[in-house]
Amino acid sequence: xxxxxxxxxxxxxxxxxxxxxxxxxxxxxxxxxxxxxxxxxxxxxxxxxxxxxxxxxxxxxxxxxxxxxxxxxxxxxxxxxxxxxxxxxxxxxxxxxxxxxxxxxxxxxxxxxxxxxxxxxxxxxxxxxxxxxxxxxxxxxxxxxxxxxxxxxxxxxxxxxxxxxxxxxxxxxxxxxxxxxxxxxxxxxxxxxxxxxxxxxxxxxxxxxxxxxxxxxxxxxxxxxxxxxxxxxxxxxxxxxxxxxxxxxxx
Amino acid sequence: xxxxxxxxxxxxxxxxxxxxxxxxxxxxxxxxxxxxxxxxxxxxxxxxxxxxxxxxxxxxxxxxxxxxxxxxxxxxxxxxxxxxxxxxxxxxxxxxxxxxxxxxxxxxxxxxxxxxxxxxxxxxxxxxxxxxxxxxxxxxxxxxxxxxxxxxxxxxxxxxxxxxxxxxxxxxxxxxxxxxxxxxxxxxxxxxxxxxxxxxxxxxxxxxxxxxxxxxxxxxxxxxxxxxxxxxxxxxxxxxxxxxxxxxxxx
Amino acid sequence: xxxxxxxxxxxxxxxxxxxxxxxxxxxxxxxxxxxxxxxxxxxxxxxxxxxxxxxxxxxxxxxxxxxxxxxxxxxxxxxxxxxxxxxxxxxxxxxxxxxxxxxxxxxxxxxxxxxxxxxxxxxxxxxxxxxxxxxxxxxxxxxxxxxxxxxxxxxxxxxxxxxxxxxxxxxxxxxxxxxxxxxxxxxxxxxxxxxxxxxxxxxxxxxxxxxxxxxxxxxxxxxxxxxxxxxxxxxxxxxxxxxxxxxxxxx
Numbered sequence: 001x002x003x004x005x006x007x008x009x010x011x012x013x014x015x016x017x018x019x020x021x022x023x024x025x026x027x028x029x030x031x032x033x034x035x036x037x038x039x040x041x042x043x044x045x046x047x048x049x050x051x052x053x054x055x056x057x058x059x060x061x062x063x064x065x066x067x068x069x070x071x072x073x074x075x076x077x078x079x080x081x082x083x084x085x086x087x088x089x090x091x092x093x094x095x096x097x098x099x100x101x102x103x104x105x106x107x108x109x110x111x112x113x114x115x116x117x118x119x120x121x122x123x124x125x126x127x128x129x130x131x132x133x134x135x136x137x138x139x140x141x142x143x144x145x146x147x148x149x150x151x152x153x154x155x156x157x158x159x160x161x162x163x164x165x166x167x168x169x170x171x172x173x174x175x176x177x178x179x180x181x182x183x184x185x186x187x188x189x190x191x192x193x194x195x196x197x198x199x200x201x202x203x204x205x206x207x208x209x210x211x212x213x214x215x216x217x218x219x220x221x222x223x224x225x226x227x228x229x230x231x232x233x234x235x236x237x238x239x240x241x242x243x244x245x246x247x248x249x250x251x
Numbered sequence: 252x253x254x255x256x257x258x259x260x261x262x263x264x265x266x267x268x269x270x271x272x273x274x275x276x277x278x279x280x281x282x283x284x285x286x287x288x289x290x291x292x293x294x295x296x297x298x299x300x301x302x303x304x305x306x307x308x309x310x311x312x313x314x315x316x317x318x319x320x321x322x323x324x325x326x327x328x329x330x331x332x333x334x335x336x337x338x339x340x341x342x343x344x345x346x347x348x349x350x351x352x353x354x355x356x357x358x359x360x361x362x363x364x365x366x367x368x369x370x371x372x373x374x375x376x377x378x379x380x381x382x383x384x385x386x387x388x389x390x391x392x393x394x395x396x397x398x399x400x401x402x403x404x405x406x407x408x409x410x411x412x413x414x415x416x417x418x419x420x421x422x423x424x425x426x427x428x429x430x431x432x433x434x435x436x437x438x439x440x441x442x443x444x445x446x447x448x449x450x451x452x453x454x455x456x457x458x459x460x461x462x463x464x465x466x467x468x469x470x471x472x473x474x475x476x477x478x479x480x481x482x483x484x485x486x487x488x489x490x491x492x493x494x495x496x497x498x499x500x501x502x
Numbered sequence: 503x504x505x506x507x508x509x510x511x512x513x514x515x516x517x518x519x520x521x522x523x524x525x526x527x528x529x530x531x532x533x534x535x536x537x538x539x540x541x542x543x544x545x546x547x548x549x550x551x552x553x554x555x556x557x558x559x560x561x562x563x564x565x566x567x568x569x570x571x572x573x574x575x576x577x578x579x580x581x582x583x584x585x586x587x588x589x590x591x592x593x594x595x596x597x598x599x600x601x602x603x604x605x606x607x608x609x610x611x612x613x614x615x616x617x618x619x620x621x622x623x624x625x626x627x628x629x630x631x632x633x634x635x636x637x638x639x640x641x642x643x644x645x646x647x648x649x650x651x652x653x654x655x656x657x658x659x660x661x662x663x664x665x666x667x668x669x670x671x672x673x674x675x676x677x678x679x680x681x682x683x684x685x686x687x688x689x690x691x692x693x694x695x696x697x698x699x700x701x702x703x704x705x706x707x708x709x710x711x712x713x714x715x716x717x718x719x720x721x722x723x724x725x726x727x728x729x730x731x732x733x734x735x736x737x738x739x740x741x742x743x744x745x746x747x748x749x750x751x752x753x
Contacts, residue, residue: 105422107423
């Protein structure tokens with residue numbers, strides 16, 4: 001049994017972050033809330049997204065897992081307005097997820113989860129830490145797209161830099177000082193190279209004013225944490241963690 | 252001789268409803284106003300749209316028929332702003348319709364009407380009647396598109412339902428009770444299956460706040476009536492009737 | 503050495519006019535300001551665009567020329583907001599133009615200018631003169647697109663007309679009287695035929711409220727002048743001249 005009711009915006013945000021990396025995912029529900037852990041098909045990036053029970057208006061469930069077609073779920077939620085509530089219910093008999101928005105009821109078949117991985121987020125010792133809003137870096141990512149398909153993230157004592165070097169002297173350099181950053185801790189200089197596409201997909205799956213908490217090292221993965229389902233009174237009712245492997249083809 | 256002047260919005264609305272079903276149509280004008288009757292190329296749907304003489308600022312005509320390229324007419328009208336007036340004049344010598352919007356004059360050749368049908372709208376005895384606004388059902392139609400290409404319209408004593416069943420347990424169900432409907436009369440339960448594409452084209456050719464008057468039966472065509480060219484002071488200066496044949500391939 | 507700082511909007515406007523005709527151009531800078539002269543690849547149209555030194559917040563340069571990828575430059579400037587400042591600097595060592603917008607720095611390689619022409623704008627004796635805003639004629643150009651690929655510009659003592667004649671009696675006629683024109687001087691009637699595509703590209707590269715100063719004759723090129731970089735206090739800080747050859751295939 002699974003039955004829950006939640007503000008459409010908060011569920012859209014949760015599913016939107018997952019949709020940046022995968023088309024299908026295993027949704028785990030238990031008495032504490034819901035969680036999706038997934039690895040992208042080329043095993044470069046990993047996501048763990050959570051909504052805690054208090055994110056929901058009402059929430060009742062047994063421990064269960066459901067195979068979700070993420071794109072279809074996003075399309076279903078797209079008809080919901082900003083203030084709409086979404087009701088979810090697992091139809092055990094027909095193995096469907098029934099989604100109700102206002103007068104509209106949509107039943108989606110659940111996918112077989114037996115082939116879906118159960119990734120373990122590795123524990124990493126990343127020396128540098130930056131907090132920055134999505135909008136502060138999104139123009140730099142957009143400008144980089146026409147230059148190259150990888151991007152270097154660098155921290156120094158005083159700055160966080162995104163540098164994208166293309167062929168033929170093309171270059172984009174976004175340098176953010178302490179005044180543009182919420183937080184910066186970088187005892188040593190760090191630098192790693194990443195897929196621009198994956199990094200941009202992760203960042204752009206969140207709203208412009210969301211704060212990203214970024215952990216970095218040298219030639220190490222980047223870990224990006226952010227709050228989800230932020231409520232005025234009670235604060236964040238969920239969170240997302242992204243992990244992205246570095247590209248080591250730099251000199 | 253045909254010479255008329257009308258608010259751009261009202262003429263756009265009239266032509267827009269016709270354009271939902273056909274690319275070419277025969278425009279009939281006489282001293283009472285203008286009318287288009289047309290059947291879509293696959294003979295599944297029929298339209299009769301009218302603008303009465305009082306919809307026009309000025310209106311002078313003999314009895315005449317003009318073959319209209321509906322898409323081209325829509326493109327011509329697209330340059331008109333909300334408050335613009337459109338003047339129409341038949342150029343008998345060159346067999347053109349001359350459309351004037353502000354300082355801009357556009358002449359469009361008229362098409363040969365000899366092959367264009369003159370459909371008779373059949374008289375039908377449809378037991379159920381529903382009045383509902385376009386916006387109340389448009390999200391249900393949009394959600395249905397990803398599920399199937401046909402839709403069942405059902406009335407009961409207390410509700411009007413749009414149900415779309417896809418393969419593999421996919422399902423959309425929009426159930427509207429009396430509080431969402433302007434009117435509902437359904438002495439017996441009725442249900443018929445229709446092409447989703449045609450029904451959505453017809454509904455979406457009208458503005459979101461327009462009321463649809465829908466006549467339904469079981470395995471019978473659906474008839475949809477709506478007002479056109481609604482003026483604050485004088486009310487509707489025209490109307491449109493759609494007729495859509497049922498699909499009988501249901502069990 | 504070249505180093506300059508300017509409001510993003512003014513630089514976008516300058517580059518936008520050039521981009522209507524060419525993909526690559528030679529940017530000439532000297533102590534008076536910057537200039538681009540270019541001919542479109544089919545040698546039908548010519549442009550000369552200028553920004554004077556006072557258009558810039560700061561401006562320091564030797565005499566120099568830089569080969570610019572106009573599309574890439576437009577993409578780079580697209581990330582700038584309305585109020586953003588753009589800093590330009592020539593990197594002589596790596597032969598790049600370095601563009602700085604806020605925290606974002608973009609380096610673009612300069613192109614080889616040796617093959618780029620240095621057109622001389624011919625001196626022409628054009629008897630008629632019209633001043634009209636872009637928005638007054640842009641709908642006529644838009645409506646003409648579906649009718650033909652050439653357009654006749656005609657002046658009489660009292661009017662400026664754009665006439666587009668298609669096959670099969672299709673026709674667009676925009677007639678502007680003295681009340682729609684800023685200025686009209688046409689001692690004799692003039693008329694010339696032009697490529698609609700080129701004329702529309704030129705006109706639409708400028709904002710809707712910009713005044714076009716148009717010089718016309720019969721079967722002669724059209725010359726279009728307009729201000730660029732208009733500042734509230736100091737007026738126009740630049741200008742653009744377009745020259746477009748006539749099409750002589752009219753009867």
